[in-house]
Amino acid sequence: MAKVKSLEELMKIKEKSLKDLQMRDTEKKGKIVVAMGTCGIAAGAKDTLQAIVSELAENKIDDLSVVQSGCMGLCEVEPTVEVHMEGQSPIIYGHVTPEQAKRIVQQHILGGKVVSDLMVRKGEI
Amino acid sequence: MVVDQTLEKVKDIIEAVKKEQSLEEGDILINCLHKVQDVYQNFVPSEAAEIVAESLNVPLSKVYEVLTFYTMFSTKTRGTFIIRVCNSLPCHVTGGAKIIETLFEELKVGFGGTTEDGLFTLEKTGCLGLCGVGPVIMINDQFYGNLTPERVVEIIAGYRKKGRAGT
Amino acid sequence: MNTGEKTSIPNEVVAPQVEARAATNTILLCAGGACISSGEESCLTSLRATLEKYALQDVVKVVETGCMGMCDAGPLMILYPEGVFYQKLKPSDMELIVSEHLLKGRIVESKLFENPNTKVKITSAYDDHPFFTKQVKIATRNMGIIDPMSIEEYIAHDGYFSLQKVLQEMTPEQVIDTIKRSGLRGRGGAGFPTGLKWELARKVPGNEKYVLCNADEGDPGAFMDRSILEGDPHSVLEAMVIAGYAIGAQKGYIYIRAEYPLAIERLNEGIKQAKAYGLFGENIMGSGFSFDLEIRMGAGAFVCGEETALIESVEGKRGQPRVKPPFPAQKGVWNKPTLNNNVETYANIPTIILKGPEWFASIGTEKSKGTKVFCLAGKIKNTGLVEVPIGITLREIVYDIGGGIPNNKAFKAVQTGGPSGGCIPAQYLDMPIDYESLKTIGTMMGSGGMVFMDEDTCMVDVAKFFLEFSVDESCGKCTPCREGNRVMHEILERITSGEGEEGDIEKLETLGQSIIDSSLCGLGQSSPQPVLSTIRYFRDEYEAHIKEKRCPAKVCRPLIRYQIDESKCVGCTACAKVCPVSAISGEIKKPHTIDPEICTRCGSCIGVCRFGAISRVTPA
Numbered sequence: 001m002a003k004v005k006s007l008e009e010l011m012k013i014k015e016k017s018l019k020d021l022q023m024r025d026t027e028k029k030g031k032i033v034v035a036m037g038t039c040g041i042a043a044g045a046k047d048t049l050q051a052i053v054s055e056l057a058e059n060k061i062d063d064l065s066v067v068q069s070g071c072m073g074l075c076e077v078e079p080t081v082e083v084h085m086e087g088q089s090p091i092i093y094g095h096v097t098p099e100q101a102k103r104i105v106q107q108h109i110l111g112g113k114v115v116s117d118l119m120v121r122k123g124e125i
Numbered sequence: 126m127v128v129d130q131t132l133e134k135v136k137d138i139i140e141a142v143k144k145e146q147s148l149e150e151g152d153i154l155i156n157c158l159h160k161v162q163d164v165y166q167n168f169v170p171s172e173a174a175e176i177v178a179e180s181l182n183v184p185l186s187k188v189y190e191v192l193t194f195y196t197m198f199s200t201k202t203r204g205t206f207i208i209r210v211c212n213s214l215p216c217h218v219t220g221g222a223k224i225i226e227t228l229f230e231e232l233k234v235g236f237g238g239t240t241e242d243g244l245f246t247l248e249k250t251g252c253l254g255l256c257g258v259g260p261v262i263m264i265n266d267q268f269y270g271n272l273t274p275e276r277v278v279e280i281i282a283g284y285r286k287k288g289r290a291g292t
Numbered sequence: 293m294n295t296g297e298k299t300s301i302p303n304e305v306v307a308p309q310v311e312a313r314a315a316t317n318t319i320l321l322c323a324g325g326a327c328i329s330s331g332e333e334s335c336l337t338s339l340r341a342t343l344e345k346y347a348l349q350d351v352v353k354v355v356e357t358g359c360m361g362m363c364d365a366g367p368l369m370i371l372y373p374e375g376v377f378y379q380k381l382k383p384s385d386m387e388l389i390v391s392e393h394l395l396k397g398r399i400v401e402s403k404l405f406e407n408p409n410t411k412v413k414i415t416s417a418y419d420d421h422p423f424f425t426k427q428v429k430i431a432t433r434n435m436g437i438i439d440p441m442s443i444e445e446y447i448a449h450d451g452y453f454s455l456q457k458v459l460q461e462m463t464p465e466q467v468i469d470t471i472k473r474s475g476l477r478g479r480g481g482a483g484f485p486t487g488l489k490w491e492l493a494r495k496v497p498g499n500e501k502y503v504l505c506n507a508d509e510g511d512p513g514a515f516m517d518r519s520i521l522e523g524d525p526h527s528v529l530e531a532m533v534i535a536g537y538a539i540g541a542q543k544g545y546i547y548i549r550a551e552y553p554l555a556i557e558r559l560n561e562g563i564k565q566a567k568a569y570g571l572f573g574e575n576i577m578g579s580g581f582s583f584d585l586e587i588r589m590g591a592g593a594f595v596c597g598e599e600t601a602l603i604e605s606v607e608g609k610r611g612q613p614r615v616k617p618p619f620p621a622q623k624g625v626w627n628k629p630t631l632n633n634n635v636e637t638y639a640n641i642p643t644i645i646l647k648g649p650e651w652f653a654s655i656g657t658e659k660s661k662g663t664k665v666f667c668l669a670g671k672i673k674n675t676g677l678v679e680v681p682i683g684i685t686l687r688e689i690v691y692d693i694g695g696g697i698p699n700n701k702a703f704k705a706v707q708t709g710g711p712s713g714g715c716i717p718a719q720y721l722d723m724p725i726d727y728e729s730l731k732t733i734g735t736m737m738g739s740g741g742m743v744f745m746d747e748d749t750c751m752v753d754v755a756k757f758f759l760e761f762s763v764d765e766s767c768g769k770c771t772p773c774r775e776g777n778r779v780m781h782e783i784l785e786r787i788t789s790g791e792g793e794e795g796d797i798e799k800l801e802t803l804g805q806s807i808i809d810s811s812l813c814g815l816g817q818s819s820p821q822p823v824l825s826t827i828r829y830f831r832d833e834y835e836a837h838i839k840e841k842r843c844p845a846k847v848c849r850p851l852i853r854y855q856i857d858e859s860k861c862v863g864c865t866a867c868a869k870v871c872p873v874s875a876i877s878g879e880i881k882k883p884h885t886i887d888p889e890i891c892t893r894c895g896s897c898i899g900v901c902r903f904g905a906i907s908r909v910t911p912a
Contacts, residue, residue, distance in 0.1 A: 038254070038255060039270065041268060042255050042258050042268035042269055043258045043270045043271050044271075075256070075257020076257060078258055078270070
């Protein structure tokens with residue numbers, strides 16, 4: 001990896017990863033973020049992540065990236081999952097058990113309908 | 126023979142820690158003891174402590190000073206799984222007492238006790254920093270939150286199965 | 293397979309005639325007293341009729357809710373899941389809302405709810421949820437937003453730009469001056485000005501200095517440091533390099549609890565990634581400045597959060613505090629000058645450098661600048677982690693951000709500062725939360741843990757609980773802390789078991805004061821605080837325990853008794869079945885009774901009674 005020595009080089013990395021983050025110029029149609037702090041994991045986030053990955057595989061969806069993040073600060077509703085489809089505001093879901101995760105994949109990702117009873121927030125946190 | 130092999134392993138561990146952490150030498154005692162304890166399943170026997178003292182060139186008394194001061198270290202054998210129950214106020218006000226009672230009943234031991242089958246040791250710990258999902262317990266390095274007595278019984282049963290399969 | 297089509301949401305799909313164009317599937321109509329009186333019922337009738345007219349009655353659910361609390365603007369309506377908020381409705385508005393919003397997916401601007409304070413129209417109830425809007429995120433800016441294992445995402449959010457600025461455009465003196473002018477104070481508890489600390493460390497002569505990060509977070513109810521390290525490890529790493537440059541140190545340590553394995557893992561990964569980009573280690577960004585650090589783990593000793601005990605532990609010894617002075621700035625790790633800050637303090641640094649000290653100083657109060665991260669735990673609806681401007685009132689934290697106390701219980705007190713702090717009772721709800729104000733009422737900011745207590749919490753029990761913690765965690769060096777706390781705990785044990793004596797409160801007060809006066813370290817000196825502060829504000833509860841053998845909150849088991857109200861009991865036997873000691877007897881369909889001699893006061897019966905027939909009474 002090239003060492004960063006100047007502002008310009010740092011800027012380049014920033015621009016490139018911003019592009020990746022905003023899913024521009026990529027194959028991805030959206031991303032699913034699972035909050036994987038210890039609190040989330042203690043509340044079962046690993047099982048939730050597993051369920052999402054296998055449900056996506058089962059439905060042969062390969063144009064979504066599944067990524068982890070730190071704690072969103074919403075401990076009350078852990079495990080939390082953010083679904084961010086290209087061109088739409090992100091939706092944050094709370095209390096996502098493996099069963100609910102499957103529902104989110106079915107209803108939101110496949111069906112295009114927000115799972116309103118699990119929704120905690122719409123928009124950036 | 127098994128013991129000898131493990132003692133060799135202790136030496137290797139210390140060498141690895143020395144190499145990995147090269148800033149200073151005298152300060153890696155605690156990290157070494159953590160790793161040694163992992164090898165011996167949750168305790169540091171006297172022969173291992175001697176090797177640590179020798180390899181790090183510190184008096185054995187100092188090794189024991191450290192071993193006995195920190196609650197995560199033990200010089201006595203402990204169970205395969207150490208269950209650490211968060212004993213802080215946030216877990217207390219969200220129903221921690223019930224979890225502790227359930228653990229006592231399930232394991233038939235008190236704090237500091239090890240179950241007859243050698244699988245579990247029950248200990249209390251300070252705040253684990255997972256107050257948002259309390260009550261919380263930690264089993265080896267796994268955390269479990271939002272606990273109810275039912276869930277505790279389930280988790281213990283899972284570990285029991287795992288432990289028996291392993292032996 | 294074309295998954296792109298599958299993943300679009302209905303707004304963009306041409307809906308069949310019966311389906312609404314907007315995603316709305318639930319309409320909440322406020323049916324609080326005020327809204328009913330301003331015409332909610334006729335709105336409901338009109339709404340139902342309009343939905344039927346467009347054949348939407350099966351697609352959209354209409355729910356009447358309790359008061360939404362903005363009675364001036366009633367009748368009110370929220371459309372879910374978009375969370376659009378409409379106000380001051382009339383029956384005649386329903387046609388417009390259904391035809392525009394539901395069918396065409398357009399928001400009806402004229403009926404949008406307006407925030408009475410800001411006069412800003414709110415499109416989404418969620419966007420304006422005070423849990424989010426009252427927060428100002430600096431130290432937690434990237435938490436939950438970036439992937440903590442990706443340095444690129446950190447850079448995408450302006451990470452390492454501060455380091456670039458510091459190394460290539462600023463002198464160490466300028467960095468220190470910037471931190472000083474920002475007014476940042478230590479977030480670990482005492483609130484010592486950070487810039488001053490840096491300056492002291494710089495001024496001590498010597499080539500070998502250390503930068504230390506205290507991540508031995510141990511206060512019950514505090515978990516911001518763990519969350520920051522797990523969610524945004526680079527923010528701390530970047531700040532430590534900056535600190536090294538400012539004070540002239542090339543080495544550093546992060547001392548972290550062994551109970552935080554995930555944070556350790558992410559920090560190690562972070563160091564590796566930063567080194568690969570040349571942002572860490574040798575010759576950083578080609579500036580000639582080098583800085584490296586290592587992680588040192590604790591092993592379960594609370595006292596290691598005290599800075600001199602932490603230094604002992606870093607050196608691989610028992611974590612027992614040293615005598616101050618000399619302060620760590622003069623003689624710290626290996627007796628070399630050492631700068632020690634906590635995780636949250638470091639996490640603020642990159643943003644201060646980037647946005648400027650004036651910007652940071654514009655947030656907060658005159659003497660306490662910036663924001664503070666608080667962890668809400670205990671009896672509060674929204675437990676979690678929040679970052680707010682210092683000087684916010686406790687009321688805003690409890691009721692706006694925290695969502696109030698669950699189950700309609702009354703707020704009783706909040707414990708701040710963990711076992712070193714004290715409680716804040718309801719009469720100070722409107723006090724601003726800053727370093728100085730908290731001190732005047734006998735508590736402290738501490739690391740920011742807030743444990744909420746409601747009317748069902750016994751303050752004597754809470755004090756006993758914290759003392760038990762101090763007894764367990766005392767390192768044993770000083771007799772007043774080691775033995776004094778034990779004796780105080782014994783007295784509290786007596787009081788809560790109904791054997792309190794006249795004069796016990798005074799004994800606790802004198803003993804507590806002498807522990808404060810004669811212990812060496814900050815932890816010993818503050819260990820009696822929870823007892824003294826509960827005595828200060830809840831003396832009547834102590835007296836009730838001692839004089840009347842009564843626990844007003846009905847918590848202390850020896851002082852309560854369970855009883856069954858004969859007029860309410862139907863004899864369903866549910867309680868008798870669940871009782872672990874068979875203390876409940878009675879015939880089916882006839883009122884049951886509890887034998888207080890056998891009863892262990894476990895409370896299982898109360899939970900299963902569906903008739904509310906069982907209650908706790910005190911005195912026993």
